[in-house]
Amino acid sequence: MAAEEQREYDPHDYPPVAATVDIVALTIRGDVPHVLLVRRGEAPYRNSWALPGGFVRPDEDLATAALRELSEETHLTVAPHLEQLGTYGTPDRDPRMRVISVAHLAIAAGLPEPKSGSDAADAQWVPLSRLGFGDGAETLPLAFDHAVILADAVERARAKLEYTPIATSFLPPEFTIAQLRAIYESLWNEPLHAANFHRKVRSVSGFVIDTGHIAPSGRDKGGRRARLYRAGEATLLHPALLRPSITSTTA
Amino acid sequence: MAAEEQREYDPHDYPPVAATVDIVALTIRGDVPHVLLVRRGEAPYRNSWALPGGFVRPDEDLATAALRELSEETHLTVAPHLEQLGTYGTPDRDPRMRVISVAHLAIAAGLPEPKSGSDAADAQWVPLSRLGFGDGAETLPLAFDHAVILADAVERARAKLEYTPIATSFLPPEFTIAQLRAIYESLWNEPLHAANFHRKVRSVSGFVIDTGHIAPSGRDKGGRRARLYRAGEATLLHPALLRPSITSTTA
DNA sequence: CCAATAGTGTCTGTAAGACAATATTGG
DNA sequence: CCAATATTGTCTTACAGACACTATTGG
Structure with missing residues:
Protein backbone atom coordinates (compact mmCIF):
# COMPACT_ATOMS: atom_id res chain seq x y z
CA MET A 1 0.00 0.00 0.00
CA TYR A 163 -1.56 -29.49 -15.26
CA THR A 164 -0.61 -30.38 -11.69
CA PRO A 165 -0.45 -33.63 -9.76
CA ILE A 166 -3.09 -32.60 -7.17
CA ALA A 167 -5.09 -35.70 -7.99
CA THR A 168 -2.59 -37.62 -5.91
CA SER A 169 -3.52 -35.45 -2.89
CA PHE A 170 -6.89 -37.20 -2.86
CA LEU A 171 -5.23 -40.59 -2.54
CA PRO A 172 -3.29 -42.53 0.09
CA PRO A 173 0.52 -42.66 -0.23
CA GLU A 174 0.32 -45.71 -2.48
CA PHE A 175 -2.33 -46.03 -5.14
CA THR A 176 -3.12 -47.72 -8.43
CA ILE A 177 -3.51 -46.03 -11.79
CA ALA A 178 -7.18 -47.01 -11.71
CA GLN A 179 -7.66 -45.16 -8.42
CA LEU A 180 -5.99 -42.12 -9.90
CA ARG A 181 -8.25 -42.35 -12.90
CA ALA A 182 -11.28 -42.55 -10.64
CA ILE A 183 -10.30 -39.17 -9.15
CA TYR A 184 -10.21 -37.58 -12.57
CA GLU A 185 -13.43 -39.20 -13.68
CA SER A 186 -15.40 -38.26 -10.61
CA LEU A 187 -14.24 -34.65 -10.56
CA TRP A 188 -14.52 -34.08 -14.27
CA ASN A 189 -17.69 -36.06 -14.28
CA GLU A 190 -16.90 -37.97 -17.42
CA PRO A 191 -15.37 -41.33 -18.24
CA LEU A 192 -11.79 -41.54 -19.48
CA HIS A 193 -10.25 -44.10 -21.77
CA ALA A 194 -8.55 -46.46 -19.31
CA ALA A 195 -5.79 -47.70 -21.60
CA ASN A 196 -4.78 -44.28 -22.85
CA PHE A 197 -4.97 -42.79 -19.37
CA HIS A 198 -2.66 -45.48 -18.10
CA ARG A 199 -0.05 -44.86 -20.74
CA LYS A 200 -0.31 -41.10 -20.49
CA VAL A 201 0.09 -40.96 -16.72
CA ARG A 202 3.14 -43.17 -16.85
CA SER A 203 4.68 -41.12 -19.62
CA VAL A 204 4.49 -37.80 -17.76
CA SER A 205 7.81 -37.63 -16.01
CA GLY A 206 7.61 -37.13 -12.27
CA PHE A 207 3.89 -37.72 -11.97
CA VAL A 208 3.86 -41.24 -10.51
CA ILE A 209 6.63 -43.59 -9.42
CA ASP A 210 6.36 -47.35 -9.52
CA THR A 211 6.81 -48.74 -6.01
CA GLY A 212 7.23 -52.30 -7.21
CA HIS A 213 4.36 -53.33 -4.94
CA ILE A 214 1.21 -55.02 -6.15
CA ALA A 215 -2.25 -54.04 -4.96
CA PRO A 216 -4.07 -56.55 -2.77
CA SER A 217 -6.73 -58.75 -4.33
CA GLY A 218 -9.36 -56.23 -5.41
CA ARG A 219 -12.98 -57.01 -4.53
CA ASP A 220 -15.23 -59.93 -5.20
CA LYS A 221 -14.86 -59.88 -8.97
CA GLY A 222 -11.78 -61.16 -10.73
CA GLY A 223 -9.17 -59.14 -12.52
CA ARG A 224 -5.45 -58.76 -12.70
CA ARG A 225 -3.95 -57.06 -9.67
CA ALA A 226 -2.63 -53.58 -10.30
CA ARG A 227 0.76 -52.14 -9.59
CA LEU A 228 1.05 -49.55 -6.83
CA TYR A 229 2.51 -46.13 -7.41
CA ARG A 230 3.36 -43.14 -5.27
CA ALA A 231 3.36 -39.45 -6.17
CA GLY A 232 6.47 -38.22 -7.95
CA GLU A 233 8.39 -35.00 -7.56
CA ALA A 234 6.82 -33.07 -10.40
CA THR A 235 4.81 -29.98 -9.51
CA LEU A 236 3.69 -29.38 -13.08
CA LEU A 237 2.54 -32.06 -15.50
CA HIS A 238 4.17 -32.06 -18.86
CA PRO A 239 2.50 -32.63 -21.16
CA ALA A 240 -0.78 -31.82 -19.43
CA LEU A 241 -3.79 -34.14 -19.19
CA LEU A 242 -6.44 -32.08 -20.88
CA ARG A 243 -10.13 -32.48 -20.18
CA PRO A 244 -11.84 -34.21 -23.09
CA SER A 245 -14.76 -31.78 -22.97
CA ILE A 246 -12.44 -28.82 -23.44
CA THR A 247 -10.69 -30.46 -26.35
CA SER A 248 -13.59 -29.49 -28.54
CA THR A 249 -13.31 -26.17 -30.29
CA THR A 250 -13.34 -23.13 -28.03
CA ALA A 251 -14.83 -20.46 -30.22
CA MET B 1 -17.21 -18.12 8.01
CA TYR B 163 -3.67 -20.29 -22.24
CA THR B 164 -5.56 -16.99 -22.32
CA PRO B 165 -5.57 -14.07 -24.74
CA ILE B 166 -4.30 -11.53 -22.16
CA ALA B 167 -1.47 -10.60 -24.49
CA THR B 168 -4.01 -8.60 -26.46
CA SER B 169 -4.68 -6.51 -23.33
CA PHE B 170 -1.23 -5.01 -23.74
CA LEU B 171 -2.04 -3.84 -27.25
CA PRO B 172 -4.25 -1.22 -28.88
CA PRO B 173 -7.56 -2.36 -30.38
CA GLU B 174 -5.91 -3.20 -33.70
CA PHE B 175 -2.51 -4.81 -33.84
CA THR B 176 -0.27 -6.93 -36.03
CA ILE B 177 0.84 -10.46 -35.35
CA ALA B 178 4.37 -9.18 -34.97
CA GLN B 179 3.26 -6.81 -32.21
CA LEU B 180 1.52 -9.68 -30.49
CA ARG B 181 4.65 -11.76 -30.78
CA ALA B 182 6.68 -8.93 -29.28
CA ILE B 183 4.49 -9.11 -26.16
CA TYR B 184 5.17 -12.79 -25.75
CA GLU B 185 8.87 -12.41 -26.43
CA SER B 186 9.40 -9.54 -24.03
CA LEU B 187 7.47 -11.14 -21.19
CA TRP B 188 8.85 -14.62 -21.64
CA ASN B 189 12.22 -13.12 -22.35
CA GLU B 190 12.99 -15.40 -25.23
CA PRO B 191 12.69 -15.24 -29.00
CA LEU B 192 9.90 -17.10 -30.77
CA HIS B 193 9.88 -18.53 -34.24
CA ALA B 194 8.06 -15.84 -36.22
CA ALA B 195 6.63 -18.07 -38.94
CA ASN B 196 5.33 -20.73 -36.58
CA PHE B 197 3.97 -18.13 -34.16
CA HIS B 198 2.07 -16.51 -36.98
CA ARG B 199 0.44 -19.73 -38.08
CA LYS B 200 -0.28 -20.87 -34.55
CA VAL B 201 -1.96 -17.66 -33.48
CA ARG B 202 -4.18 -17.67 -36.53
CA SER B 203 -5.12 -21.29 -36.03
CA VAL B 204 -6.37 -20.83 -32.47
CA SER B 205 -10.03 -20.11 -32.95
CA GLY B 206 -11.25 -16.92 -31.36
CA PHE B 207 -7.82 -15.54 -30.51
CA VAL B 208 -7.46 -12.90 -33.21
CA ILE B 209 -9.78 -11.68 -35.95
CA ASP B 210 -8.61 -10.27 -39.26
CA THR B 211 -9.89 -6.72 -39.63
CA GLY B 212 -9.02 -6.54 -43.32
CA HIS B 213 -6.93 -3.46 -42.59
CA ILE B 214 -3.26 -3.17 -43.40
CA ALA B 215 -0.75 -1.64 -41.00
CA PRO B 216 0.74 1.70 -42.00
CA SER B 217 4.22 1.80 -43.49
CA GLY B 218 6.37 0.49 -40.66
CA ARG B 219 9.58 2.36 -39.83
CA ASP B 220 12.55 3.38 -41.86
CA LYS B 221 13.51 -0.07 -43.06
CA GLY B 222 11.59 -1.86 -45.74
CA GLY B 223 9.36 -4.86 -45.34
CA ARG B 224 5.95 -6.05 -46.32
CA ARG B 225 3.13 -4.33 -44.48
CA ALA B 226 1.34 -6.52 -41.97
CA ARG B 227 -2.34 -7.25 -41.65
CA LEU B 228 -4.18 -5.79 -38.64
CA TYR B 229 -6.12 -7.96 -36.22
CA ARG B 230 -8.33 -7.37 -33.23
CA ALA B 231 -8.90 -9.56 -30.19
CA GLY B 232 -11.41 -12.35 -30.68
CA GLU B 233 -14.07 -13.69 -28.33
CA ALA B 234 -12.12 -16.59 -26.89
CA THR B 235 -11.32 -16.49 -23.19
CA LEU B 236 -9.25 -19.64 -23.32
CA LEU B 237 -6.74 -20.51 -26.00
CA HIS B 238 -7.08 -23.88 -27.58
CA PRO B 239 -4.63 -25.31 -28.18
CA ALA B 240 -2.43 -23.33 -25.81
CA LEU B 241 0.77 -21.52 -26.79
CA LEU B 242 3.27 -23.20 -24.52
CA ARG B 243 6.47 -21.56 -23.40
CA PRO B 244 9.41 -23.12 -25.23
CA SER B 245 11.49 -23.24 -22.04
CA ILE B 246 8.85 -25.33 -20.29
CA THR B 247 8.57 -27.72 -23.20
CA SER B 248 11.74 -29.37 -22.01
CA THR B 249 11.32 -32.24 -19.58
CA THR B 250 9.80 -31.37 -16.23
CA ALA B 251 11.25 -33.94 -13.86
C1' DC C 1 -13.28 -71.79 -18.93
C1' DC C 2 -15.64 -67.07 -18.27
C1' DA C 3 -15.88 -62.50 -16.63
C1' DA C 4 -13.46 -58.63 -15.16
C1' DT C 5 -9.63 -55.61 -14.63
C1' DA C 6 -4.55 -54.31 -15.81
C1' DG C 7 -1.43 -53.15 -19.13
C1' DT C 8 0.78 -53.12 -24.13
C1' DG C 9 0.85 -52.51 -29.39
C1' DT C 10 -0.60 -50.03 -33.35
C1' DC C 11 -2.64 -46.79 -36.25
C1' DT C 12 -4.45 -42.17 -37.42
C1' DG C 13 -5.18 -37.25 -37.03
C1' DT C 14 -3.59 -32.98 -34.95
C1' DA C 15 -0.26 -29.89 -33.74
C1' DA C 16 4.57 -28.06 -32.80
C1' DG C 17 9.26 -26.91 -34.31
C1' DA C 18 12.64 -26.53 -38.09
C1' DC C 19 13.59 -24.74 -42.46
C1' DA C 20 12.68 -23.31 -47.11
C1' DA C 21 10.25 -20.42 -50.22
C1' DT C 22 7.24 -16.73 -51.67
C1' DA C 23 5.15 -11.90 -51.15
C1' DT C 24 5.80 -6.99 -50.30
C1' DT C 25 7.86 -2.72 -49.42
C1' DG C 26 11.47 1.12 -48.46
C1' DG C 27 15.65 2.79 -50.07
C1' DC D 1 18.14 -4.76 -57.07
C1' DC D 2 19.04 -5.34 -51.88
C1' DA D 3 17.60 -5.63 -47.21
C1' DA D 4 13.99 -6.37 -44.17
C1' DT D 5 9.63 -7.99 -42.68
C1' DA D 6 5.21 -10.75 -43.56
C1' DT D 7 3.11 -14.94 -44.82
C1' DT D 8 2.71 -19.62 -46.66
C1' DG D 9 4.54 -24.59 -47.73
C1' DT D 10 6.59 -28.83 -46.25
C1' DC D 11 8.55 -32.16 -43.51
C1' DT D 12 9.57 -34.55 -39.18
C1' DT D 13 8.43 -35.67 -34.58
C1' DA D 14 5.44 -35.86 -30.49
C1' DC D 15 1.28 -37.00 -28.65
C1' DA D 16 -3.87 -37.78 -28.03
C1' DG D 17 -7.75 -40.85 -28.98
C1' DA D 18 -9.53 -45.21 -30.86
C1' DC D 19 -9.26 -50.05 -30.95
C1' DA D 20 -7.28 -54.61 -30.75
C1' DC D 21 -4.81 -57.67 -28.07
C1' DT D 22 -2.19 -59.83 -24.23
C1' DA D 23 -1.71 -60.70 -19.05
C1' DT D 24 -3.77 -61.93 -14.64
C1' DT D 25 -6.94 -63.26 -11.31
C1' DG D 26 -11.46 -64.71 -8.88
C1' DG D 27 -15.10 -67.77 -9.28
Missing part, protein backbone atom coordinates in the same frame (compact mmCIF):
# COMPACT_ATOMS: atom_id res chain seq x y z
CA ALA A 2 1.21 3.45 -0.72
CA ALA A 3 2.15 5.44 2.31
CA GLU A 4 0.67 8.51 0.73
CA GLU A 5 -2.79 7.05 1.03
CA GLN A 6 -2.19 6.56 4.69
CA ARG A 7 -2.17 10.28 5.20
CA GLU A 8 -5.53 10.81 3.62
CA TYR A 9 -7.26 7.68 4.79
CA ASP A 10 -6.32 6.77 8.28
CA PRO A 11 -7.50 3.26 9.15
CA HIS A 12 -9.13 4.55 12.30
CA ASP A 13 -11.49 6.63 10.20
CA TYR A 14 -13.08 3.45 8.95
CA PRO A 15 -15.57 1.11 10.50
CA PRO A 16 -13.95 -2.16 11.51
CA VAL A 17 -13.20 -4.75 8.90
CA ALA A 18 -13.16 -8.39 9.87
CA ALA A 19 -10.72 -10.78 8.24
CA THR A 20 -11.79 -14.38 8.04
CA VAL A 21 -10.77 -17.54 6.25
CA ASP A 22 -13.17 -19.97 4.65
CA ILE A 23 -12.12 -23.45 3.60
CA VAL A 24 -13.38 -25.58 0.77
CA ALA A 25 -12.16 -29.01 1.86
CA LEU A 26 -12.53 -31.66 -0.80
CA THR A 27 -12.09 -35.39 -0.48
CA ILE A 28 -13.24 -38.51 -2.26
CA ARG A 29 -15.38 -41.02 -0.44
CA GLY A 30 -16.68 -44.08 -2.17
CA ASP A 31 -15.57 -42.76 -5.55
CA VAL A 32 -17.57 -39.54 -5.30
CA PRO A 33 -16.21 -36.10 -4.39
CA HIS A 34 -17.40 -34.55 -1.13
CA VAL A 35 -17.03 -31.14 0.46
CA LEU A 36 -16.94 -30.45 4.18
CA LEU A 37 -19.86 -28.29 5.32
CA VAL A 38 -21.06 -27.10 8.69
CA ARG A 39 -24.59 -26.35 9.69
CA ARG A 40 -24.94 -22.83 11.05
CA GLY A 41 -26.38 -22.52 14.52
CA GLU A 42 -26.89 -18.77 14.49
CA ALA A 43 -28.44 -16.03 12.42
CA PRO A 44 -27.97 -15.04 9.72
CA TYR A 45 -28.55 -18.13 7.63
CA ARG A 46 -29.38 -20.10 10.74
CA ASN A 47 -29.62 -23.81 9.91
CA SER A 48 -28.16 -23.28 6.48
CA TRP A 49 -25.09 -25.16 5.40
CA ALA A 50 -21.90 -23.14 5.16
CA LEU A 51 -18.21 -23.59 4.51
CA PRO A 52 -16.09 -24.04 7.62
CA GLY A 53 -14.11 -20.97 8.55
CA GLY A 54 -13.60 -18.25 11.07
CA PHE A 55 -11.66 -15.21 12.11
CA VAL A 56 -7.99 -14.86 11.49
CA ARG A 57 -6.25 -14.46 14.82
CA PRO A 58 -3.66 -11.82 15.48
CA ASP A 59 -0.15 -12.98 14.64
CA GLU A 60 -1.57 -15.84 12.62
CA ASP A 61 -0.79 -16.39 8.99
CA LEU A 62 -3.69 -16.81 6.57
CA ALA A 63 -2.72 -20.36 5.68
CA THR A 64 -2.23 -21.18 9.34
CA ALA A 65 -5.69 -19.88 10.14
CA ALA A 66 -7.19 -22.00 7.39
CA LEU A 67 -5.41 -25.10 8.61
CA ARG A 68 -6.48 -24.42 12.17
CA GLU A 69 -10.11 -23.94 11.24
CA LEU A 70 -10.04 -27.08 9.16
CA SER A 71 -8.50 -29.17 11.92
CA GLU A 72 -11.14 -27.89 14.30
CA GLU A 73 -13.78 -29.58 12.16
CA THR A 74 -12.14 -32.78 11.06
CA HIS A 75 -9.38 -35.11 12.14
CA LEU A 76 -6.37 -34.59 9.93
CA THR A 77 -3.97 -37.49 9.71
CA VAL A 78 -1.67 -36.05 7.08
CA ALA A 79 -1.07 -32.45 6.03
CA PRO A 80 -3.58 -31.75 3.28
CA HIS A 81 -2.83 -29.90 0.12
CA LEU A 82 -3.73 -26.30 0.89
CA GLU A 83 -3.77 -23.32 -1.41
CA GLN A 84 -5.28 -19.89 -1.41
CA LEU A 85 -8.28 -19.65 -3.66
CA GLY A 86 -9.23 -16.00 -3.65
CA THR A 87 -10.59 -13.28 -1.48
CA TYR A 88 -14.24 -12.37 -1.27
CA GLY A 89 -15.01 -8.92 0.01
CA THR A 90 -18.25 -7.62 -1.47
CA PRO A 91 -19.39 -5.01 1.04
CA ASP A 92 -22.68 -6.68 1.91
CA ARG A 93 -21.68 -10.32 1.77
CA ASP A 94 -22.23 -10.54 5.51
CA PRO A 95 -25.19 -8.51 6.77
CA ARG A 96 -23.62 -7.93 10.16
CA MET A 97 -20.47 -6.11 9.21
CA ARG A 98 -17.81 -5.75 6.58
CA VAL A 99 -16.16 -9.12 6.31
CA ILE A 100 -13.32 -9.89 3.97
CA SER A 101 -12.82 -13.58 3.63
CA VAL A 102 -9.76 -15.29 2.22
CA ALA A 103 -10.98 -18.57 0.79
CA HIS A 104 -8.75 -21.64 0.69
CA LEU A 105 -8.91 -24.92 -1.14
CA ALA A 106 -7.90 -27.98 0.86
CA ILE A 107 -7.56 -31.48 -0.52
CA ALA A 108 -6.85 -34.62 1.43
CA ALA A 109 -7.10 -38.34 1.16
CA GLY A 110 -10.25 -40.00 2.44
CA LEU A 111 -10.62 -37.91 5.54
CA PRO A 112 -12.40 -39.65 8.38
CA GLU A 113 -15.70 -38.53 9.83
CA PRO A 114 -15.81 -34.90 10.89
CA LYS A 115 -15.47 -34.21 14.57
CA SER A 116 -18.82 -33.94 16.12
CA GLY A 117 -19.34 -32.21 19.39
CA SER A 118 -16.99 -29.50 18.17
CA ASP A 119 -18.16 -25.92 17.99
CA ALA A 120 -19.65 -26.68 14.66
CA ALA A 121 -22.97 -28.11 15.68
CA ASP A 122 -22.86 -30.31 12.67
CA ALA A 123 -19.96 -30.81 10.32
CA GLN A 124 -20.52 -33.21 7.48
CA TRP A 125 -19.08 -34.45 4.24
CA VAL A 126 -21.60 -33.66 1.55
CA PRO A 127 -21.38 -35.08 -1.98
CA LEU A 128 -20.71 -32.39 -4.57
CA SER A 129 -23.58 -33.83 -6.58
CA ARG A 130 -25.94 -32.43 -3.97
CA LEU A 131 -24.55 -28.95 -4.60
CA GLY A 132 -25.10 -28.72 -8.30
CA PHE A 133 -21.87 -30.38 -9.43
CA GLY A 134 -22.32 -33.59 -11.30
CA ASP A 135 -25.44 -35.63 -11.78
CA GLY A 136 -27.69 -34.58 -8.92
CA ALA A 137 -30.47 -32.21 -9.82
CA GLU A 138 -31.10 -30.82 -6.36
CA THR A 139 -28.95 -27.97 -5.16
CA LEU A 140 -28.57 -27.45 -1.45
CA PRO A 141 -28.52 -23.73 -0.64
CA LEU A 142 -25.43 -22.38 1.09
CA ALA A 143 -25.03 -19.40 3.41
CA PHE A 144 -23.53 -16.06 2.36
CA ASP A 145 -21.70 -16.20 -0.98
CA HIS A 146 -20.45 -19.66 -0.24
CA ALA A 147 -22.05 -21.13 -3.34
CA VAL A 148 -19.85 -18.84 -5.42
CA ILE A 149 -16.75 -19.74 -3.44
CA LEU A 150 -17.53 -23.42 -3.81
CA ALA A 151 -18.05 -23.06 -7.54
CA ASP A 152 -14.72 -21.29 -7.87
CA ALA A 153 -13.04 -23.99 -5.80
CA VAL A 154 -14.45 -26.82 -7.86
CA GLU A 155 -13.44 -25.14 -11.07
CA ARG A 156 -9.95 -24.55 -9.66
CA ALA A 157 -9.62 -28.19 -8.68
CA ARG A 158 -10.90 -29.39 -12.04
CA ALA A 159 -8.48 -27.15 -13.87
CA LYS A 160 -5.50 -28.08 -11.72
CA LEU A 161 -6.07 -31.77 -12.39
CA GLU A 162 -4.95 -30.96 -15.90
CA ALA B 2 -18.96 -20.35 10.45
CA ALA B 3 -21.34 -18.60 12.80
CA GLU B 4 -20.16 -20.83 15.59
CA GLU B 5 -16.81 -19.15 15.56
CA GLN B 6 -18.50 -15.82 15.93
CA ARG B 7 -19.61 -16.74 19.41
CA GLU B 8 -16.18 -17.59 20.64
CA TYR B 9 -14.21 -14.98 18.76
CA ASP B 10 -15.98 -11.71 18.62
CA PRO B 11 -14.33 -9.35 16.14
CA HIS B 12 -14.18 -6.65 18.78
CA ASP B 13 -11.84 -8.81 20.84
CA TYR B 14 -9.21 -8.36 18.17
CA PRO B 15 -6.88 -5.52 17.38
CA PRO B 16 -7.92 -3.73 14.21
CA VAL B 17 -7.14 -5.28 10.84
CA ALA B 18 -6.63 -3.03 7.86
CA ALA B 19 -7.74 -4.17 4.43
CA THR B 20 -5.84 -2.74 1.51
CA VAL B 21 -5.41 -3.38 -2.17
CA ASP B 22 -2.10 -3.34 -4.01
CA ILE B 23 -1.89 -3.20 -7.77
CA VAL B 24 0.71 -4.63 -10.09
CA ALA B 25 0.05 -2.66 -13.25
CA LEU B 26 1.92 -3.94 -16.27
CA THR B 27 2.28 -2.35 -19.66
CA ILE B 28 4.67 -2.49 -22.57
CA ARG B 29 6.59 0.58 -23.57
CA GLY B 30 9.09 0.48 -26.38
CA ASP B 31 8.90 -3.30 -26.54
CA VAL B 32 9.88 -3.81 -22.91
CA PRO B 33 7.54 -4.60 -20.04
CA HIS B 34 7.15 -2.00 -17.30
CA VAL B 35 5.47 -1.95 -13.92
CA LEU B 36 3.96 1.10 -12.25
CA LEU B 37 5.72 1.98 -9.00
CA VAL B 38 5.38 4.85 -6.56
CA ARG B 39 8.09 6.28 -4.39
CA ARG B 40 7.13 6.27 -0.74
CA GLY B 41 7.17 9.59 1.04
CA GLU B 42 6.73 8.24 4.55
CA ALA B 43 8.18 5.74 6.94
CA PRO B 44 8.46 2.84 6.90
CA TYR B 45 10.42 2.26 3.72
CA ARG B 46 10.59 5.99 3.12
CA ASN B 47 11.96 6.72 -0.34
CA SER B 48 11.69 3.09 -1.37
CA TRP B 49 9.70 2.11 -4.40
CA ALA B 50 6.40 0.39 -3.73
CA LEU B 51 3.38 -0.89 -5.59
CA PRO B 52 0.49 1.55 -5.81
CA GLY B 53 -2.34 0.76 -3.46
CA GLY B 54 -4.32 1.88 -0.47
CA PHE B 55 -7.13 1.20 1.90
CA VAL B 56 -10.36 -0.36 0.80
CA ARG B 57 -13.16 2.07 1.53
CA PRO B 58 -16.38 1.03 3.19
CA ASP B 59 -19.01 -0.10 0.73
CA GLU B 60 -16.37 -0.50 -1.93
CA ASP B 61 -15.71 -3.72 -3.75
CA LEU B 62 -12.16 -5.03 -3.82
CA ALA B 63 -11.89 -4.72 -7.59
CA THR B 64 -13.40 -1.25 -7.44
CA ALA B 65 -10.82 -0.21 -4.88
CA ALA B 66 -8.03 -1.51 -7.07
CA LEU B 67 -9.34 0.33 -10.09
CA ARG B 68 -9.72 3.53 -8.09
CA GLU B 69 -6.21 3.37 -6.71
CA LEU B 70 -4.84 2.67 -10.15
CA SER B 71 -6.67 5.56 -11.75
CA GLU B 72 -5.37 7.85 -9.02
CA GLU B 73 -1.86 7.17 -10.26
CA THR B 74 -2.22 6.99 -13.99
CA HIS B 75 -4.57 8.17 -16.69
CA LEU B 76 -6.68 5.28 -17.86
CA THR B 77 -8.10 5.62 -21.34
CA VAL B 78 -9.64 2.19 -21.59
CA ALA B 79 -10.68 -0.25 -18.89
CA PRO B 80 -7.62 -2.37 -18.21
CA HIS B 81 -7.66 -6.09 -17.72
CA LEU B 82 -7.95 -6.54 -13.96
CA GLU B 83 -7.82 -9.71 -11.94
CA GLN B 84 -7.26 -10.65 -8.36
CA LEU B 85 -3.81 -12.05 -7.78
CA GLY B 86 -3.82 -13.19 -4.19
CA THR B 87 -3.95 -11.96 -0.65
CA TYR B 88 -0.91 -11.25 1.45
CA GLY B 89 -1.46 -11.23 5.16
CA THR B 90 1.67 -12.29 7.00
CA PRO B 91 1.25 -10.75 10.47
CA ASP B 92 4.35 -8.57 10.35
CA ARG B 93 4.36 -7.56 6.71
CA ASP B 94 3.64 -3.99 7.76
CA PRO B 95 5.42 -2.92 10.95
CA ARG B 96 2.68 -0.47 11.91
CA MET B 97 -0.29 -2.78 12.20
CA ARG B 98 -1.90 -5.88 10.87
CA VAL B 99 -2.52 -5.23 7.20
CA ILE B 100 -4.13 -7.71 4.88
CA SER B 101 -3.60 -6.74 1.29
CA VAL B 102 -5.50 -8.08 -1.68
CA ALA B 103 -3.13 -7.84 -4.61
CA HIS B 104 -4.40 -7.30 -8.15
CA LEU B 105 -2.86 -7.66 -11.56
CA ALA B 106 -3.74 -4.95 -14.07
CA ILE B 107 -2.76 -4.93 -17.71
CA ALA B 108 -3.33 -2.18 -20.20
CA ALA B 109 -2.12 -0.96 -23.53
CA GLY B 110 0.70 1.55 -23.58
CA LEU B 111 -0.50 3.62 -20.68
CA PRO B 112 0.56 7.23 -20.80
CA GLU B 113 2.80 8.88 -18.28
CA PRO B 114 1.70 8.51 -14.69
CA LYS B 115 -0.03 11.47 -13.13
CA SER B 116 2.45 13.54 -11.31
CA GLY B 117 1.40 15.92 -8.63
CA SER B 118 -0.97 13.26 -7.36
CA ASP B 119 -0.71 12.02 -3.80
CA ALA B 120 1.99 9.69 -4.91
CA ALA B 121 4.99 11.94 -4.78
CA ASP B 122 6.42 10.08 -7.68
CA ALA B 123 4.69 7.46 -9.78
CA GLN B 124 6.73 5.96 -12.58
CA TRP B 125 6.82 3.17 -15.11
CA VAL B 126 9.85 1.06 -14.30
CA PRO B 127 11.18 -1.62 -16.66
CA LEU B 128 10.82 -5.10 -15.24
CA SER B 129 14.44 -5.69 -16.12
CA ARG B 130 15.38 -3.34 -13.32
CA LEU B 131 13.51 -5.54 -10.87
CA GLY B 132 15.21 -8.81 -11.53
CA PHE B 133 13.05 -9.94 -14.44
CA GLY B 134 14.83 -10.31 -17.71
CA ASP B 135 18.33 -9.25 -18.61
CA GLY B 136 19.18 -6.56 -16.10
CA ALA B 137 21.45 -7.62 -13.29
CA GLU B 138 20.49 -4.90 -10.83
CA THR B 139 17.45 -5.38 -8.64
CA LEU B 140 15.75 -2.35 -7.24
CA PRO B 141 14.54 -3.04 -3.70
CA LEU B 142 10.82 -2.73 -3.03
CA ALA B 143 8.97 -1.85 0.16
CA PHE B 144 7.17 -4.39 2.34
CA ASP B 145 6.67 -7.76 0.64
CA HIS B 146 6.09 -6.09 -2.69
CA ALA B 147 8.94 -7.95 -4.35
CA VAL B 148 7.11 -11.19 -3.63
CA ILE B 149 3.84 -9.80 -4.92
CA LEU B 150 5.52 -8.56 -8.06
CA ALA B 151 7.19 -11.92 -8.65
CA ASP B 152 3.84 -13.67 -8.27
CA ALA B 153 2.25 -11.20 -10.67
CA VAL B 154 4.91 -11.63 -13.33
CA GLU B 155 4.68 -15.38 -13.08
CA ARG B 156 0.89 -15.17 -13.33
CA ALA B 157 1.10 -13.00 -16.42
CA ARG B 158 3.70 -15.25 -18.02
CA ALA B 159 1.58 -18.31 -17.37
CA LYS B 160 -1.62 -16.73 -18.62
CA LEU B 161 -0.02 -15.80 -21.90
CA GLU B 162 -0.02 -19.51 -22.58
